[in-house]
């Protein structure tokens with residue numbers, strides 16, 4: 001099997017190179033070799049490589065910056081996935097694409113299912129929704145995996161931000177009224193490998209159906225709870241790290257103004273993923289511990 005991965009240097013893209021390796025030949029391209037801000041170049045790239053599977057892990061993920069760069073975010077997160085989908089259809093490839101909890105407005109009281117109405121509250125969410133729509137309209141074989149609150153040992157993420165700030169400051173103030181499940185990029189990549197294997201078998205057997213699936217850790221917390229867990233776990237997993245932080249204060253989102261609004265509820269039900277693919281995602285605390293142990297190595 002030939003697998004084309006975009007966004008090779010991102011949190012998920014980096015982990016995919018390792019997780020997909022046992023499935024066949026992995027061609028992992030970074031922004032320089034596959035630039036989603038130039039969607040018009042993608043058809044030729046795919047026609048040249050003729051992959052069996054395209055995994056699109058590239059995205060514009062700067063949530064606050066997207067408010068002032070919505071056109072660029074929409075090109076990368078909306079138009080480019082549409083081009084990849086049309087290219088996938090023309091070579092008969094399966095497209096795996098990631099989307100986000102930020103397609104929802106966060107007003108629901110329980111976890112979001114795949115069928116809940118979408119209503120993004122920020123530019124990044126709107127751009128990711130545009131990508132979902134473009135892929136569905138292409139009618140290529142596809143699976144859209146909506147994930148959430150991604151962290152990893154490398155790249156820009158909340159865990160690394162907290163470890164950096166915790167080494168610099170005695171007091172941190174962190175939002176406690178936005179709820180979700182932090183999800184480790186390695187778990188996303190491993191789940192993707194499993195999904196690809198099953199989907200390709202289904203396609204061979206002629207019983208494949210495209211669709212959207214939530215892909216999130218089990219359990220839930222809020223950003224403040226996540227920050228506290230990061231410091232508590234780091235004390236044992238990263239004992240050599242010098243931490244200045246003595247207090248992590250819970251604050252409402254209104255006390256932490258940002259250019260982009262964020263949904264109060266980011267919880268995603270992963271029941272559909274479990275039912276179709278038999279995937280049980282780990283608890284976020286276990287994933288956090290394993291990720292910090294990985295940083296320590």
Ligand SMILES: NC(=O)C1=CN([C@@H]2O[C@H](COP(=O)(O)OP(=O)(O)OC[C@H]3O[C@@H](n4cnc5c(N)ncnc54)[C@H](OP(=O)(O)O)[C@@H]3O)[C@@H](O)[C@H]2O)C=CC1
Nearest residue numbers: 007009010011012031035036037058059061098147148150
């Ligand atoms: N991060 C999160 O919390 C969440 C992410 N997701 C989704 O999961 C997927 C993977 O995200 P994640 O790995 O966390 O994101 P990262 O920000 O870690 O990685 C995104 C990658 O996309 C690359 N990229 C940015 N612009 C372009 C471009 N114009 N052309 C090609 N590549 C580009 C970046 O390149 P470079 O390294 O050069 O900057 C980076 O390597 C994305 O679809 C994202 O929307 C969903 C929910 C939560």
Ligand SMILES: Cc1cn([C@H]2C[C@H](O)[C@@H](COP(=O)(O)OP(=O)(O)O[C@H]3O[C@@H](C)C(=O)[C@@H](O)[C@H]3O)O2)c(=O)[nH]c1=O
Nearest residue numbers: 061063100101102148149150158173174175223256262
């Ligand atoms: C650094 C910091 C952040 N915060 C808050 C701001 C925000 O509400 C929350 C998280 O901030 P971040 O900017 O790290 O997270 P953010 O970039 O909003 O994360 C999102 O990224 C995109 C790509 C997604 O798809 C989402 O699933 C989600 O993971 O923490 C504090 O309260 N105190 C702090 O010191």
